[in-house]
Amino acid sequence: MTESTQQQPALNYVSKTDMVVALIRELIITGELAAGKQLRQRDLAARFHVSQTPVREAMRRLESEGLVIGDAHRGFTVVEADSGSxxxxxxxxxxxxxxxxxxxxxxxxxxxxxxxxxxxxxxxxxxxxxxxxxxxxxxxxxxxxxxxxxxxxxxxxxxxxxxxxxxxxxxxxxxxxxxxxxxxxxxxxxxxxxxxxxxxxxxxxxxxxxx
Known part of the structure; x- marks a missing residue:
C-alpha cells in the first residue's frame, strides 16, 4: 500500500473508524501486517493521522471479523490463520x-x-x-x-x-x-x-x- 493510500482522507468513508478498519484490513490481507504481529494503537493512530479512539473501535470490528485477536495483557495481534496445506x-x-x-x-x-x-x-x-x-x-x-x-x-x-x-x-x-x-x-x-x-x-x- 502506498503512503498516499494510507493517508486517504476519512471523508471517503462513513467514519474515521470505517477508514481505519479498511486500511488495517488491507494491510493484513496483503501480508504487510504479518500473522502474530502485535498491533500498537498509538502507532496505528499516528500512521493514519487519527486519534486512538477510531483505532480502538476498528480493532473491535476486526476482531469480530476474525482478523485480529484481543488479549488483556498484549492488546491486539494479527490472527495466525496459517493452518492446513x-x-x-x-x-x-x-x-x-x-x-x-x-x-x-x-x-x-x-x-x-x-x-x-x-x-x-x-x-x-x-x-x-x-x-x-x-x-x-x-x-x-x-x-x-x-x-x-x-x-x-x-x-x-x-x-x-x-x-x-x-x-x-x-x-x-x-x-x-x-x-x-x-x-x-x-x-x-x-x-x-x-x-x-x-x-x-x-x-x-x-x-x-x-x-
Missing amino acids: TEENFQIRAALESLGAALAAPKIDEAGIAKLTDLNERMRELAEDDPTYPELNREFHFTLYEYSHSPLLLSLMRLLWQALHGGPRVARSHAESISQHELIIDALRRGDAEAARKATYEHIMGAAPLD
Whole structure:
C-alpha cells in the first residue's frame, strides 16, 4: 500500500473508524501486517493521522471479523490463520469463491462489470514481473466477493487470503489468468450463475499453487 493510500482522507468513508478498519484490513490481507504481529494503537493512530479512539473501535470490528485477536495483557495481534496445506487452502478457496461468483451473477450491476473489466485490462498491460499485478489481482477477486453480498463469505475470504500469505501465488502466466478472468466476467455479464461458478472454480484449481 502506498503512503498516499494510507493517508486517504476519512471523508471517503462513513467514519474515521470505517477508514481505519479498511486500511488495517488491507494491510493484513496483503501480508504487510504479518500473522502474530502485535498491533500498537498509538502507532496505528499516528500512521493514519487519527486519534486512538477510531483505532480502538476498528480493532473491535476486526476482531469480530476474525482478523485480529484481543488479549488483556498484549492488546491486539494479527490472527495466525496459517493452518492446513497450501493445496487444501486452494481447494477451500475454489469452493468458496466459486460459490461467491454464483451468488454475484444475478446481483452484479453494470458498474461492477465495468470495474472488473477495467481491472483485468490494467493487468493485461503489465509485464510478467510487474510488482503491481498482485494488488490488481486481489482487487479483482475481492470485487467479485463483494458482489455476492454475503458478509460471511467476505470475512472467510479475508482470512483465507491471509493464510495464503497475502494472496495466492501460482505457476501460471498473467495472460492465461487474464483470459480466465474474461470468462468469469462474461458469465457474470449474462447473469449465468452456473457458468460463473464453473469458470471461477476452474480458474483457481487449474493453476499449480506455489508454496
